[in-house]
Amino acid sequence: MKHGFVKVGAATPKIKVADCQYNRELICRKIGEAESCGTKILVLPELCITGYTCSDLFWQEIMLERAKKELLEIAAFTEGMDILAFVGLPMEVDEKLYNVAAAVKNGEILGIVPKVNLPNYAEFYEARHFTPGNSRPFLIDIGGREVPFGTDILFRCREMEGLIIGAEICEDLWVPLPPSVGHALAGATVMVNLSASDETTGKDVYRKGLINGQSARLICGYIYASAGEGESTTDLVFGGHNVISENGSTLAEAKRFQNETIYADLDIKKLRGERRRMTTFPVSRKEGYEIIDFSFRMEETKLTRKFDPAPFVPGVKFDRDKRCEEIISIQAMGLKKRFEHTNCKSAVIGISGGLDSTLALLVIARTYDMLGLPREMITAVTMPCFGTTDRTYQNAVDLTRKLGATLREINLREAVMLHFRDIGHDCSVHDVTYENSQARERTQILMNIANQTGGMVVGTGDMSELALGWATYNGDHMSMYGVNVSVPKTLVRHLVGYFADTSTDEKLKSVLIDILDTPVSPELLPPKDGDIAQKTEDIVGPYELHDFFMYYILRFGFEPDKIYRIAKIAFDGVYEEDLILKWMKVFYRRFFSQQFKRSCLPDGPKVGSVAVSPRGDLRMPSDACGRIWSEALEGL
Template sequence: MPDLSLSLITVNQTPLDLRGNLERIKNAVRLAGDKRQVICFPELSLTGYGCEDAFYMPYLVDGALKALLTLAKDTARLDALIAVGLPFRQNGLLYNCMALLHRGRVVALIPKQHLAGEGLHYEPRWFRAFQSAKGEFIASEETALDGAYFGPAVIEYGDLRLGVEICEDAWVAGRPAIALAGASVDLILNPAASHFGFGKYDIRKSIVEASSREYHCLYATVNLLGNEAGRSIYDGSRIAASGGTILHESHRFSFQDACISQLTVSLSGMRQRRQRIYSRKEEMPDDGGALPVIKIDRSSSAPGFGRDASFARSEDASHRSSSIPGYTIEIKTIIDDTQPSRQGEAIDTDAVRFNEFLHAETLGLYDYMRKTASRGYTISLSGGADSAACALLVERMIRRGTSELGDHFFVKAGLPASSPREATKGMLHTIYQATAQSSETTESAAAEVAAALGANHHRIDIQDMVDRSKGLVEGVLERSLTWQTDDLALQNIQARARSPLVWMIANTTGSILIATGNRSESSVGYCTMDGDTSGGLAPIAGIDKAFLLRWLKHMEETGDEFGPIPSLSYINAQQPTAELRPLEAKQTDEKDLMPYALLERIERLALQDLMPPSGILSILLAEKDAGQARWTTAAEHFTPDELKQAVSRFFQLWRSSQWKRERFAVSFHIDTYNVDPRSYLRFPVLSAKIEEDAGKNII
């Protein structure tokens, strides 16, 4: 009975770190063992996926090739077929390729045929999509590269036939898998660099499941891991399926440097099914689309890296730490490939998203901290929802990281080892900065949450700074500043007066200042430039306020694997407020703007679905009339004219605040879209009054 041994290895890489990236790949190959197997790493794992315009730099591309040849040399004694991603220059053009290595030689370089150019992706800016009818053999002075095949191909490795389609290749209609299935491949590898976003993992899993059924093969994907380049977070997932059944689904969002899923799968059942399914004979080309078959010579034999790096094999799925700190391995033997792996019970969407949000954010924060050689985070803790959410995420970063890595959590970050509670005291610095407009409610809320989390918390009164600034400007203008005539200026000076002190704390502690704004506020410019937007990282700027409020309530009452945080009740009992106007004004965010749930609905229709104001108004009215207005519990109280005003106000605030979004701190991509003009949504700083379309067609 023919068996396939497959290692899917995710790695947490850093753009341009060729030395470190190569070392992590080599360590992972060692841990995979010296048996005959197929080993697959993610897309562009040698250089990192997020190199941006550094892909234009010749020394990066040349360095990637040198790293590849080094990897080939160092794995020459293994009888493993190793697939690793890199940018490769051929005939003066740059391609996104997977290199296949065997016994010290580059057997083939498989180029990506369909480039991702939507949302966060700008691959067509740097790479050429391979569109030729045939490939070619490479002539090179490098012995290990000379004779390698460049182009789509079927690889024959002993009695195993396999092919590769890279990430986006699997998301299009005319995908490479069609020709590969026509060539009767047993295995299709899908190395990926697929960033996290709500709901995206389920889509990827369904593609794997459907591909294995439609193309009658073992279909396997491996994704990058961690916060690679600053904005995108990768879940490190490894998924394998056969005959429409998920065989393996790994854990996600690991804090490890690398995670290995090792599968041993019987191919007999799959081959028998492929042979007897008559419909396949009509649907698939007999010649596999004339794909060349690259046969790997396995005549030579030699021992591998050494027995000290191998693992005993188990019949059951298991998770274990390796002999190298920061690496884990999962082992699964599947004798009958028709039996699905155990999957967790389905849970409601909010619970799934709460869990994904927490895991993606905490991993993103950890990688951002250690890759910038910082010593923690500083937050201006206002007693409101946003800053509390950020503080909680930092604390959970420490709890999750130390739970998974132990003391290696601190080793990776270059910090002294300590208990999670002590680490939080040294790595999470919070400050409440009071003015005359600050209430006892927010001050006590900040103190209670900081104490519950174990933060290093302080209180400072900055009213003297506000008064002095106000007095100096009054002297320049030769008049008094009042709330009746200078409301905006008097609000903003308070926010800006908080910036210098919290920056100073961040500088003196070697920590990163967190800007606490969310996407809802960013989309309408409800923030003060050089005030609450101050910071080096804005981790929640990619998520809406309505979601954050629900998540904080969930963490108060239900919590995560470390339990709930009852002190969040001090936050959740409040109406969100900037607390910049006099207390008697009873300022709230939703009074200044609109209900956050309605704002999120308009924002999503406008920025994700790209609908005009008139179209959005029509949808809101239809949802209201049908009783389907989930965007607010008070929907029935909104008149058509009030909804029209809300839509118009959103677009007016959106277009007039683009200059602010151009200056925001680096933010994480979490949802299906974001408003960061440097990653997802570009918009002109100057534009027409599109809000005037709220009741009519735009032209």
């Protein structure tokens, strides 16, 4: 349970209708299996002790008595176990029959939650047998013990702050105002749903969407367990469609018609952080709830959850292509508006033959097409200097010509050498002055050409560079509009790749592919044997690691040791643990020391859930001290 992770499960036993003893044995087996693999919360289907399809047998007193007896047996079975299980059964209270979820742990029944919304349409006839549940809890006697009975019950873990569980049953989720809304407003971060949802064509898609949507709306974990094989097939078939969702994302989903038990690791700290961030999520002060405290042994959850090493990039090609088209459209629309507002017709861009400037030029070309302007009005300036290689130079030239922009070539050597003489710098000393003088000269030329053409300089720097401060202040750091400002480096590569994949011009495609194969470099140091000598990732570290760190630091605010833990899982077999830690330290050091560069960024469109603009997602003081983050890293 370290770092807020808690292992949960949803199980569907293959029951026999009305055979409560047999069903109890299967339920206990499922609980035992789940507990043995570290599961803390297990959800079983609606009415699973008797079976959902008992119909008028629910009126048989002998079955109701046997169901209650088997519930007590299930509770006794959990004695000494560190698992909270939710099981479904019919229960008579004050001469009325209820469809309930019973929470059992460590030999006790903690509480009984009745179903509120009883479907009595289409194939459902629940109102024939059951009574809608009460909201305000009262005490009932079960096996000589008083147990709270009511919808407004929450189960709270003493040892893990924020682990609060609310329960609802099947149809409760499908109505306009589910009980889980009230549970969340009262503080619940995990919802359990005991269900018996039959299968009809296409229903699984709708059901999954409903579960994901509710978990997103309530910013919670949602554990949904449904009845499956074993129920009567007189009129219906049940598929055991179990789903575990977290804030809109499916963590685990059972294959239908197989009674599959599924497990997942919910991240309670992540959910609490999201609620904390979302100021429109109400304060947890809903009155009238009964809070039932329980205990778990505090131990580290052995994670089975997978973490995408490229969180900014969809893994499925269809989704990735859709994301790329969407981002390019956002970039182009942002630039289009700026051109229309300023009545500007001329775009000026420095083109290096690298990924960032390539993407920016492609976006400008898309923008000009949208505006109905000739691409010849785009001025792409290549500015070779001490570190320029033939490969990048030729790619810059070929790309500009294939896109139909106007190419200007201005060699910086003479101007930079004059500048070195003016400031008294030895050109044989390849230090930061040597490098940044070139970067600032490039920007000066671009700005002045923009003045000549009545245009604006379109910036090329990406979000990963800005997070690391890998940009020359008042050099490539500055422009009049930055189209890549919210695009991480790992995504830049895929955006350029998307242009290559969709291009009908074979020559353009060939150029783009070669640019994709070129090492990332600012090309500010002289080449070695004609090849790039200065490779960015050798200096600041792999961008795929930095983008991973950036995502979890900025999107969720995770603590350093948690990010290190999940990074080791995400990059297992790719990077050694000590290397991950090394570059994490670099990221935190640069991220805190370089905020002053982000505080004065040019305008640019936000394209995703993470951004570093001081006018958008990241309002950070330029003089913030990173000591507590550094100390946390030193302890790893």
